[in-house]
Amino acid sequence: MIDxxxxxxxxxxxxxxxxxxxxxxxxxGIYDLISNSFFSENITSxxxxxxxxxxxxxxxxxxxxxxxxEYSGNKILDSxxxxxxxxxxxxxxxxxxxxLLIIGIPVILNWAFFDANFFGTSKEDxxxxxxxxxxINVWFERLIYGLYPNDQIxxxxxxxxxxxxxxxxxFFVNQKIKKYIIIFLLFVFPFILISLxxxxxxxxxxxxxxxWGGLSLTFIISIFAIIFCFPVGMFxxxxxxxxxxxxxxxxxxxxxxxxxxxxxxxxFMASVMFPMFLPDGTFLDKLxxxxxxxxxxxxxxxxxxxxxxxxxxxxxxxDAGKSLGMSYWKLHLLVILPQALKLIIPGIANTxxxxxxxxxxxxxxxxxxxxxxxxxxxxxxxxxGFAAEGYVFAGLVFWIICYAMxxxxxxxxxxxxxxx
Amino acid sequence: xxIKKFNFGINNYLEDRPKLKKFLPQGLTLLAIIFILGYFxxxxxxxxxxxxxxxxxGFLSQESSFDIQFSLIDYDGSYSYGRAYLVxxxxxxxxxxxxxxxxxxxxxxxxxxxxxxNFLVSKFAETYVEIFRNIPLLLQIFFWYFAALRALxxxxxxxxxxxxxxxxxxxxxxxxxxxxxxxILIGSLILAIVAIISISIFAKKRQETTGERIPxxxxxxxxxxxxxxxxxxxxxxxxxxEYPELIQQSPTIFNFSGGVGIIxxxxxxxxxxxxxxxxxxxxxxxxxxxxxxxxxxxxxxxxGLTPGQTLRLVxxxxxLRIIIPPTTNQYLNLTKNSSLAAAxxxxxxxxxxxxxxxxxxxxxxxxxxxxMLTYLTLSILISIFMxxxxxxxxxxxx
Numbered sequence: 001m002i003d004x005x006x007x008x009x010x011x012x013x014x015x016x017x018x019x020x021x022x023x024x025x026x027x028x029g030i031y032d033l034i035s036n037s038f039f040s041e042n043i044t045s046x047x048x049x050x051x052x053x054x055x056x057x058x059x060x061x062x063x064x065x066x067x068x069x070e071y072s073g074n075k076i077l078d079s080x081x082x083x084x085x086x087x088x089x090x091x092x093x094x095x096x097x098x099x100l101l102i103i104g105i106p107v108i109l110n111w112a113f114f115d116a117n118f119f120g121t122s123k124e125d126x127x128x129x130x131x132x133x134x135x136i137n138v139w140f141e142r143l144i145y146g147l148y149p150n151d152q153i154x155x156x157x158x159x160x161x162x163x164x165x166x167x168x169x170x171f172f173v174n175q176k177i178k179k180y181i182i183i184f185l186l187f188v189f190p191f192i193l194i195s196l197x198x199x200x201x202x203x204x205x206x207x208x209x210x211x212w213g214g215l216s217l218t219f220i221i222s223i224f225a226i227i228f229c230f231p232v233g234m235f236x237x238x239x240x241x242x243x244x245x246x247x248x249x250x251x252x253x254x255x256x257x258x259x260x261x262x263x264x265x266x267x268f269m270a271s272v273m274f275p276m277f278l279p280d281g282t283f284l285d286k287l288x289x290x291x292x293x294x295x296x297x298x299x300x301x302x303x304x305x306x307x308x309x310x311x312x313x314x315x316x317x318x319d320a321g322k323s324l325g326m327s328y329w330k331l332h333l334l335v336i337l338p339q340a341l342k343l344i345i346p347g348i349a350n351t352x353x354x355x356x357x358x359x360x361x362x363x364x365x366x367x368x369x370x371x372x373x374x375x376x377x378x379x380x381x382x383x384x385g386f387a388a389e390g391y392v393f394a395g396l397v398f399w400i401i402c403y404a405m406x407x408x409x410x411x412x413x414x415x416x417x418x419x420x
Numbered sequence: 421x422x423i424k425k426f427n428f429g430i431n432n433y434l435e436d437r438p439k440l441k442k443f444l445p446q447g448l449t450l451l452a453i454i455f456i457l458g459y460f461x462x463x464x465x466x467x468x469x470x471x472x473x474x475x476x477x478g479f480l481s482q483e484s485s486f487d488i489q490f491s492l493i494d495y496d497g498s499y500s501y502g503r504a505y506l507v508x509x510x511x512x513x514x515x516x517x518x519x520x521x522x523x524x525x526x527x528x529x530x531x532x533x534x535x536x537x538n539f540l541v542s543k544f545a546e547t548y549v550e551i552f553r554n555i556p557l558l559l560q561i562f563f564w565y566f567a568a569l570r571a572l573x574x575x576x577x578x579x580x581x582x583x584x585x586x587x588x589x590x591x592x593x594x595x596x597x598x599x600x601x602x603x604i605l606i607g608s609l610i611l612a613i614v615a616i617i618s619i620s621i622f623a624k625k626r627q628e629t630t631g632e633r634i635p636x637x638x639x640x641x642x643x644x645x646x647x648x649x650x651x652x653x654x655x656x657x658x659x660x661x662e663y664p665e666l667i668q669q670s671p672t673i674f675n676f677s678g679g680v681g682i683i684x685x686x687x688x689x690x691x692x693x694x695x696x697x698x699x700x701x702x703x704x705x706x707x708x709x710x711x712x713x714x715x716x717x718x719x720x721x722x723x724g725l726t727p728g729q730t731l732r733l734v735x736x737x738x739x740l741r742i743i744i745p746p747t748t749n750q751y752l753n754l755t756k757n758s759s760l761a762a763a764x765x766x767x768x769x770x771x772x773x774x775x776x777x778x779x780x781x782x783x784x785x786x787x788x789x790x791x792m793l794t795y796l797t798l799s800i801l802i803s804i805f806m807x808x809x810x811x812x813x814x815x816x817x818x
Binding site for chain 2: 083084086093094097098245246247257259263264269275276277278279353356357358359360361363371378387388391392394395398399402406
């Protein structure tokens with residue numbers, strides 16, 4: 001009996017026959033699923049309910065089993081078998097994922113594009129069942145610029161156009177000019193940014209920091225915190241490896257304190273506790289306090305990353321530097337740090353990414369960057385019920401920023417990779 | 421030129437006095453730290469004096485007079501601030517533990533999936549990691565809480581899961597476990613664990629001395645199932661369920677009563693924390709498994725270990741050594757990130773204590789310090805435990 005059934009075993013001899021039946025069964029499975037989930041028509045309703053529920057899986061499984069022929073000579077079939085159909089367990093996983101994609105992708109596409117409304121001015125323009133992108137459209141300026149006065153928005157634009165232009169130029173010029181551009185970005189641009197945005201000089205109207213907000217505030221905080229946290233972290237890392245016990249233990253204490261507490265309590269500290277530590281009457285702007293808090297917090301993480309790089313360098317580098325008569329600072333600036341930093345590009349990038357992802361937290365102390373502005377927009381009585389659109393939009397923006405940063409760090413890592 | 425000479429002079433001067441060279445920078449640092457701390461303390465004292473606040477922790481025993489929406493222990497407004505602190509702390513620990521369990525399970529599955537030979541599976545896992553890792557956690561919490569869970573039906577149209585639990589916009593209602601003689605069951609479990617530990621020690625010794633293998637795993641499994649079962653039969657332990665039921669509170673308002681209501685804040689927070697942290701754990705797991713050399717597997721196969729034994733005795737012990745330290749960091753991060761609960765009003769430590777209690781008492785310095793110290797202690801406890809575990813499984817070189 002069993003011997004007679006061997007003709008059912010997939011074999012190379014009757015390749016086309018098996019491919020035909022395999023594809024047929026697989027197709028029936030997919031068709032069953034599609035007709036079931038989109039046209040609510042169950043083609044296997046004559047079977048018992050529980051069996052009928054699993055028919056797409058069973059048909060697909062049989063189909064994939066029939067085409068699982070090793071070394072068939074057909075290149076496409078071989079690569080298919082190798083990659084998604086190597087054994088029965090893999091074929092079930094493959095089927096489940098294909099089914100998930102078939103059911104999920106149309107739902108998402110319909111919500112985001114085909115059933116969505118893009119243009120309009122009010123909630124009433126959203127007539128379709130999908131997403132209401134009108135919400136983002138109408139609030140777009142607020143989401144980018146926060147509560148910045150409308151007639152002054154050009155100042156934000158100018159500041160960021162300068163930034164984008166200089167960064168863009170930096171990609172096309174040679175190493176020598178690039179150096180000056182980087183110095184400009186690190187030491188000159190921050191002042192331009194601040195004086196343009198806050199005004200009060202050069203005949204510009206003064207704009208208080210509590211009117212700043214939106215995506216531009218996300219960028220401002222990220223830029224300043226990134227610029228400051230790097231040198232602070234470097235000093236802390238060197239301090240932790242110092243041979244002076246006082247410096248070493250105070251660095252360890254400082255680093256471990258910031259790494260042990262959540263950012264949200266640090267922000268609380270900056271907003272409610274820190275003013276108590278200043279002389280009566282002195283006032284430090286909330287934005288500055290928050291930037292200091294985020295800087296110190298991320299600097300502690302940065303210090304640990306840099307310490308990792310310092311520890312990874314072989315001792316010989318230190319000894320060689322010292323034997324040339326280099327002083328501590330010369331040794332570190334010219335020999336140790338350039339090599340160590342190269343090693344830890346991924347770690348630095350991760351810290352910067354974490355910093356950017358942490359910026360939305362400032363909404364707990366009342367500063368409204370992108371996520372905070374969406375929070376404000378969605379509680380507007382005229383625009384209730386569009387939280388999903390807002391968060392999907394913000395998520396997309398952050399995702400693009402973070403993904404671009406991580407890709408850039410990978411390319412940097414490849415560029416500076418040296419063989420040891 | 422002059423500056424250079426001067427510099428050279430100082431260096432020379434210090435070079436001749438090694439003791440001074442050693443103590444000068446340290447003394448300066450110490451002075452700076454003392455000066456900054458002293459300056460802050462002085463200002464704080466002046467400021468508190470101006471506002472008529474006296475520094476102290478006496479307020480912890482005062483009546484709190486605010487309610488907390490969700491609490492694991494008895495609490496209402498008549499309890500003290502100290503009790504409110506405890507409620508917040510327990511809620512923080514609860515969401516952290518739930519998050520850690522689910523993040524670990526999901527992270528391991530995704531990490532292994534990324535190494536799967538199945539193209540679709542590994543791509544799917546990679547997509548998941550890339551999406552959830554690059555979106556701020558706060559945004560994800562907001563998304564689940566304000567967008568996804570708000571779309572659930574009202575209690576009267578609740579989604580019925582298996583006829584005993586109900587998913588609604590007001591939370592997830594599950595049956596409550598009513599135990600009788602619960603302490604006997606716990607006792608039997610402890611007894612089972614003690615028995616299992618002694619059996620595994622005995623089995624190991626036996627194998628080391630005689631080479632004979634005892635099926636310790638099967639015996640342990642039997643003990644942990646049979647002992648508690650016996651207490652059900654003979655020990656008088658009983659388990660009853662209290663099912664949630666729909667009741668009409670007013671003509672239009674329905675709600676569930678009985679059972680346990682898991683509030684949507686907890687669900688959203690636990691979901692976001694697990695999904696976010698799982699991506700990082702997945703990367704740790706992937707790095708760990710990839711870090712075990714191919715030669716190890718081949719060597720294990722060549723001395724006749726089965727694939728299961730290879731995984732259990734050769735690959736996993738080595739992979740765990742690479743996986744555990746970074747994963748500990750992720751657990752710590754998750755615990756700290758659970759403080760984002762304050763943004764969606766889940767009553768964790770930050771919301772209850774650094775939020776409501778601080779508003780009421782105005783004691784910013786005491787309350788923020790206590791909160792920070794608590795998180796510091798939690799972090800240090802977790803890292804001490806993990807360091808101990810790490811040391812235990814580290815390679816013992818001879």
